[in-house]
Amino acid sequence: MSSSASAASSQAATNNLEAFWMPYTANRQFKQNPRMFVGAKDMHYTTADGRQVLDGTAGLWCCNAGHGRPKIVEAVQNQVAEMDYAPAFQMGHPKAFELAARLTAMMPSPLDHVFFTNSGSESVDTALKIALGYQRSIGQGTRTRFIGRERGYHGTGFGGISVGGIVANRKQFGNMLNGVDHLPHTHDLSRNAFSRGEPKNGAEYAEELIRLVQLHDASTIAAVIVEPVAGSTGVLIPPVGYLKRLREICDQNGILLIFDEVITGFGRLGTPFAVDYFDVIPDMVTTAKGITSGVIPMGAVFCAKKIYDAFMDGPDHLIELFHGYTYSGHPIACAAALATLDTYEEEGLLTRAASLAQYWEDGLHSLKDCPNVIDIRNLGLIGAIELTPIDGAPTKRAFSAFLKAYDDGILIRTTGDIIALSPPLIISEAQIDELFGKLRTVLNAID
Numbered sequence: 001m002s003s004s005a006s007a008a009s010s011q012a013a014t015n016n017l018e019a020f021w022m023p024y025t026a027n028r029q030f031k032q033n034p035r036m037f038v039g040a041k042d043m044h045y046t047t048a049d050g051r052q053v054l055d056g057t058a059g060l061w062c063c064n065a066g067h068g069r070p071k072i073v074e075a076v077q078n079q080v081a082e083m084d085y086a087p088a089f090q091m092g093h094p095k096a097f098e099l100a101a102r103l104t105a106m107m108p109s110p111l112d113h114v115f116f117t118n119s120g121s122e123s124v125d126t127a128l129k130i131a132l133g134y135q136r137s138i139g140q141g142t143r144t145r146f147i148g149r150e151r152g153y154h155g156t157g158f159g160g161i162s163v164g165g166i167v168a169n170r171k172q173f174g175n176m177l178n179g180v181d182h183l184p185h186t187h188d189l190s191r192n193a194f195s196r197g198e199p200k201n202g203a204e205y206a207e208e209l210i211r212l213v214q215l216h217d218a219s220t221i222a223a224v225i226v227e228p229v230a231g232s233t234g235v236l237i238p239p240v241g242y243l244k245r246l247r248e249i250c251d252q253n254g255i256l257l258i259f260d261e262v263i264t265g266f267g268r269l270g271t272p273f274a275v276d277y278f279d280v281i282p283d284m285v286t287t288a289k290g291i292t293s294g295v296i297p298m299g300a301v302f303c304a305k306k307i308y309d310a311f312m313d314g315p316d317h318l319i320e321l322f323h324g325y326t327y328s329g330h331p332i333a334c335a336a337a338l339a340t341l342d343t344y345e346e347e348g349l350l351t352r353a354a355s356l357a358q359y360w361e362d363g364l365h366s367l368k369d370c371p372n373v374i375d376i377r378n379l380g381l382i383g384a385i386e387l388t389p390i391d392g393a394p395t396k397r398a399f400s401a402f403l404k405a406y407d408d409g410i411l412i413r414t415t416g417d418i419i420a421l422s423p424p425l426i427i428s429e430a431q432i433d434e435l436f437g438k439l440r441t442v443l444n445a446i447d
């Protein structure tokens, strides 16, 4: 092959969209009309055709500090040059310990240990495994059942989809984990449509946990896992009192409570964690995404002291938990996370959503009169607009809104016929106005 022919063929290979099987994407639709980002700074993405797109979703609920933040960029650059990797098993490096200490200092007691992972899905599977190991280590080995919730999203591992409750994420994959049951979801449009903040009705959905305990017997249940605010299923805000009641029922029955804070963690609600917002302390908290502001994959599972202590038994030289990832506490991820925490702290980002929440809520709810809107809901810097589905073509209306929004210069996210919004925590009031102004145009334009 001549050198120009080989250059042409490598160019063709580079531009061939076919090879990449894209995640959670309508591959055929995308490949006919690709939407490519090539740059990102602060609140904006740059598209391949040079347009600026306002980020209404913090990437995928992760870039909480915005994009291209100097301190994080520098920390990653320095770390990769200083030490690219250190073995995670039977060896350590200082930044992993520093990060663990800083993270646990942000959490209320007794959540004072963290186990590092590389994603939300891994955090969830890790927490489920720790729950089983814990129950066994305290002599409760019959407790092998998990309780998740309808419409829950806990990532894509077999554990996560088993306790998760989004039908589309489950139906292709058979029976998944045995011995899982689900609480009902709390989405109740007949009573709570257009709620601002926590819906008033529905705390009684927590009582369903008592029914499940009666059905299965407490001695078979290891843990309950819920998202404090369900995100990927279309933003379901917990009714007032619901999470506290779950905590009580778990306590009464020796069941561990796991909060999946992969999207609520790191300032999304205007407090560092949903644990703080709802004043409910679970036994484990799964996190990822905002821990590095999305810059490097990382997750962390916070565990209560009693859980960690239960494993610290037997001869010193034996491994206590047979679980971990090659990249648990990766040095570059740790450096990114430490710089992210610095950025959050210096700019007050973990509480900034609280000061913007009212402005955000008012702007969001001003879209109530747009066509096909059947609900609007919000908490902290999260918002959702639910649309009536097109007859016989569910999801199509929201997907059209997503495509038009992209053309109009705003990034939104859709799930089913729900538009979900979760901008970086650095968004300005003017940018909130721009986001909702453009969204109004989009909602008025689509069928």
Ligand SMILES: Cc1ncc(COP(=O)(O)O)c(C=O)c1O
Binding pocket: 061, 118, 119, 120, 121, 122, 124, 153, 154, 155, 156, 227, 231, 232, 260, 261, 262, 263, 288, 289
């Ligand atoms: C609550 C929750 N848990 C877990 C996950 C999975 O995270 P990841 O995609 O990093 O595996 C997500 C992702 O959106 C999430 O929202």
